[in-house]
Amino acid sequence: MPAAAALLGAVLAAAAPARAQPAAAAEWPDRPVRWVLPYAAGGPTDLIARILADRLSQRLPHRVVVENRSGAGGSIGAGLVARAAPDGSTFLFTNNGHVVLRPLYPSIDFDPEGDFAAVSIIAESPMVLLVPPNAPWRTVAEFVAAARAAPGRLTYGSTGGGGVLQLVSLLFIRSAGIELQEVAYRGSGPAVQDLAAGRLDMLYDAGLTGFGLARGGQARALAVSAPRRSPVMPDVPTIVEAGYPDATFAVFQVVLAPARTPGAVVERMSREIAAVLREPAIRERLEELGAERVVGSTPAEAAEVMARETPRWARILAEAGVRQQR
Missing domain, CATH: 3.40.190.150 (Bordetella uptake gene, domain 1)
Structure with missing residues (x-):
């Protein structure tokens, strides 16, 4: 019996790790x-x-x-x-x-x-390229021209650390061949406030939020980062139409x-x-x-x-x- 008990214990011990995982999808979760x-x-x-x-x-x-x-x-x-x-x-x-x-x-x-x-x-989900509501730029081309005329003077909002706001902004900056100054925020809320007040020159925001800001007069939407126009605001051109197909982002x-x-x-x-x-x-x-x-x-x-x-x-x-x- 002691030998049999020892054998049984060994078998159970060997089976224990397997029991930590579902044997099949039917047993999960x-x-x-x-x-x-x-x-x-x-x-x-x-x-x-x-x-x-x-x-x-x-x-x-x-x-x-x-x-x-x-x-x-x-x-x-x-x-x-x-x-x-x-x-x-x-x-x-x-x-x-x-x-x-x-x-x-x-x-x-x-x-x-x-x-x-x-x-x-x-x-x-696409992102929307936004500028202040009273900014002089009404197209992506106008914004890019202004950025090229004053390298490093215009600003863009970011949450840094590899967040999506930083990623999509870097993609556009790289594609357009411009230099912008990054302004880091703890969240998109303060960045939106600065954009609406004209203290920030450019901000990408999530599609639904960005379109809401544009409709509410808190920002001007210059482009959507998708290859196709959004049914939410079909009058806003795509970044591809603006001439930057490498800047598409979702x-x-x-x-x-x-x-x-x-x-x-x-x-x-x-x-x-x-x-x-x-x-x-x-x-x-x-x-x-x-x-x-x-x-x-x-x-x-x-x-x-x-x-x-x-x-x-x-x-x-x-x-x-x-x-x-x-």
């Missing part, structure tokens, strides 16, 4: 699921995450809970997920900012590519899992997200937040996007001379 969002609450990415999490909580046997872990350009929340157990209980819900973590934060103790498995691209949300999360679980989460995104009521809510392309991609498609965007932005940041963060 076997506990609440946590979506770590590496940014503060209240932004478009946070709102989209909460809409999807609420609906998924109704579909799955356990709730999906959004947990905000902001700081250091998103690296704090991303690091938490990178180090989490790959058992299907923790995911990262983030945006474009993830692809610039390595070039901007070289001292982080995780690999933004190798430590994650792509699950799904959620949606894409904010995208993406769900990532810790590397080595079982493939069946990754696929199941991706399918559940896609099913929710096909619901008309959910699509309508996302479109109200400015999403112009609701995606719900497969893991393979999401991985392809991340693999393409990561080296692209590393190159853009290097060419722009953006300083590394400590």
Whole structure:
């Protein structure tokens, strides 16, 4: 009996690690699921995450809970997920900012590519190039001409640290071949106030918010960063029409899992997200937040996007001379 008991104990011990992971997607989730969002609450990415999490909580046997872990350009929340157990209980819900973590934060103790498995691209939203309502520039061409006439004199608003405001601005500056002075803000709210008051010369903002500012007389919209005009304000030209096709940009949300999360679980989460995104009521809510392309991609498609965007932005940041963060 002692030998048999020892053998049984060895078998159970060997089986314990396997029990920490769902054996198949059919058994997942076997506990609440946590979506770590590496940014503060209240932004478009946070709102989209909460809409999807609420609906998924109704579909799955356990709730999906959004947990905000902001700081250091998103690296704090991303690091938490990178180090989490790959058992299907923790995911990262983030945006474009993830692809610039390595070039901007070289001292982080995780690999933004190798430590994650792509699950799904959620949606894409354009940005709007704004200038003060009383500015003398009514077209992108006029703004670019003014910037070229006085290199480094005109300003643009940014939240720095590889945030989307900085990324889309750098893309336009690089494409137009101009030099602007960056003014860093803790959030887009103070930047909007300075733009409306004429203390800031240029600001990119999310599509829905940007169009709202233009309609309310707080800003003038010169272009939308998408290759097609927005149905929200079809009179605003695209950045392509303005002559800068290399400056097209869309904010995208993406769900990532810790590397080595079982493939069946990754696929199941991706399918559940896609099913929710096909619901008309959910699509309508996302479109109200400015999403112009609701995606719900497969893991393979999401991985392809991340693999393409990561080296692209590393190159853009290097060419722009953006300083590394400590």
